[in-house]
Amino acid sequence: MNPAERSTPVTAPSLAALEERARAGQDPPPPDTLIACDSLVRIFRTEGVEVQALQGLDLHVDEGEMTALVGASGSGKSTLLGILSGLDVPTAGTARVAGHDLLALGARERLAYRRRTVGFVWQQTGSNLLPYLTARENVMLPMRYTRVPRRQRPARAEELLATLGIAHCRDRRPGELSGGEQQRVAIAVAGANEPRVLLADEPTGELDTASGAEVFAALRRANEHLGVTVLIVTHDAQVSDQVSRTVRIRDGRTSTETLRHDATRAEEFAVLDRAGRLQLPREYVERYALSRRVRLTAETDHVGVRRAQDDQSATALPPGGERPVASDGADGRDSGSSSTSDGSSGTSSSNTGEAR
Numbered sequence: 280m281n282p283a284e285r286s287t288p289v290t291a292p293s294l295a296a297l298e299e300r301a302r303a304g305q306d307p308p309p310p311d312t313l314i315a316c317d318s319l320v321r322i323f324r325t326e327g328v329e330v331q332a333l334q335g336l337d338l339h340v341d342e343g344e345m346t347a348l349v350g351a352s353g354s355g356k357s358t359l360l361g362i363l364s365g366l367d368v369p370t371a372g373t374a375r376v377a378g379h380d381l382l383a384l385g386a387r388e389r390l391a392y393r394r395r396t397v398g399f400v401w402q403q404t405g406s407n408l409l410p411y412l413t414a415r416e417n418v419m420l421p422m423r424y425t426r427v428p429r430r431q432r433p434a435r436a437e438e439l440l441a442t443l444g445i446a447h448c449r450d451r452r453p454g455e456l457s458g459g460e461q462q463r464v465a466i467a468v469a470g471a472n473e474p475r476v477l478l479a480d481e482p483t484g485e486l487d488t489a490s491g492a493e494v495f496a497a498l499r500r501a502n503e504h505l506g507v508t509v510l511i512v513t514h515d516a517q518v519s520d521q522v523s524r525t526v527r528i529r530d531g532r533t534s535t536e537t538l539r540h541d542a543t544r545a546e547e548f549a550v551l552d553r554a555g556r557l558q559l560p561r562e563y564v565e566r567y568a569l570s571r572r573v574r575l576t577a578e579t580d581h582v583g584v585r586r587a588q589d590d591q592s593a594t595a596l597p598p599g600g601e602r603p604v605a606s607d608g609a610d611g612r613d614s615g616s617s618s619t620s621d622g623s624s625g626t627s628s629s630n631t632g633e634a635r
C-alpha cells in the first residue's frame with residue numbers, strides 16, 4: 280500500500296490498528312487447517328470513499344469440512360469468497376489456502392491457484408456455464424487448462440456428473456436444463472480439476488425449495504465423495520441448518536459459530552481469535568448495557584464480564600468525597616470513572632455476562 284493511501288482518513292478502527300492485529304495472529308495455524316484467515320482486512324476505495332468490507336476477520340477451516348457462512352447483507356461474505364477464490368487481494372492480514380499465501384501470489388501462481396486449488400459456483404445460474412456447450416463439454420473445459428490428457432476427460436466428466444446425480448443431463452445445453460440442474464452441473468465444473476476447496480456464493484439463491492435441496496445434496500456429495508472442503512455463503516436456512524458448522528460474519532468479522540452434532544443438537548459459540556479477542560453477541564451487549572470498557576473477572580471455572588460503570592456506582596465515596604484512583608489507572612483516567620480493588624463489589628448478576 281502506498282503512503283498516499285495510508286494518509287486517507289478511515290473509519291475506526293484505523294488501518295494501523297488492523298495491521299497490528301494482523302501481526303498478532305501470525306503464528307502458524309494447526310496442521311489440519313486448510314483455510315486460515317487471520318485479521319483479514321479488505322478496504323475498498325471508490326471516489327474518495329472508503330469501505331472496510333473486512334475488518335480483521337478470522338476464519339480457520341479444516342480439510343474436509345463443510346461450512347456455511349451467513350450474515351446480514353453487506354457484512355463481507357462475498358468479499359471473503361472473492362479473496363479465497365483468488366479473484367481479489369486483501370488489504371492486510373493473512374490468508375492461506377492449502378499452503379498458498381494469497382497476499383503473496385504472483386500472477387502466474389494466482390492463475391494456477393484458481394485453476395487447480397479452488398472451484399467456484401456463483402449464485403447466477405447463467406454465470407457458471409457456457410451456453411453453447413453441453414453439460415459434459417462444460418465439465419471437460421477446465422480440464423483443458425490443467426492439461427488433463429484429452430482421452431481421460433470424457434470419463435472423468437461422466438463420473439462427476441454421475442456422482443452429482445445429473446448423468447441424464449450430459450448431452451443437454453444449459454438452456455435445456457432447469458436452474459437446479461444447471462447449478463449441479465456448475466458444481467461438477469467446479470470439481471473438474473479436483474480442487475481442494477469448493478466455494479459457493481448463494482448457490483441456491485435463485486432456486487425454489489425443492490431445487491435448492493437438490494443442489495445442497497450435490498454439494499454434500501461433492502464434500503463426501505470427492506473429499507473437497509466446501510464453504511457456502513448462504514441466506515438459505517435450509518442450507519445453513521444442515522451443515523455441521525455455520526460461521527456468522529458481522530461487520531466484516533466472524534462473530535459466532537454454530538456447531539451441529541446432529542439434526543436436533545446445535546450449540547452456538549462466540550469466536551475467540553488467536554490473539555485472545557472475543558466479540559460479544561449484540562444481544563448480550565444490549566441486555567447488560569455493556570459499552571466501551573468492561574471489567575473481566577477470573578472466576579474459578581469461567582471468565583466474568585462486567586459493566587465498568589457498575590464498579591463506579593457501587594463504590595462508596597471515601598471521606599472528603601474523592602473517588603479512589605483505579606488500580607490499573609486506565610479506567611479512571613480515560614472515562615472519569617473509578618473502581619475499588621474488588622471489581623465485583625456491589626455488582627448485581629443481572630448486568631454481568633459470563634463466559635465459561
Ligand SMILES: Nc1ncnc2c1ncn2[C@@H]1O[C@H](COP(=O)(O)OP(=O)(O)OP(=O)(O)O)[C@@H](O)[C@H]1O
Pocket residue numbers: 323324325330331332350351352353354355356357358359
Ligand atoms: N468492489 C467494491 N467496491 C466498493 N465497495 C464494495 C465492493 N465490493 C463490496 N463492497 C462493499 O463492501 C461491503 C461488503 O460487501 P459484500 O458484498 O462482501 O457483502 P455480503 O455480506 O456478501 O452482502 P450480500 O449478502 O448482500 O451479498 C459492502 O458495504 C459493500 O458495499
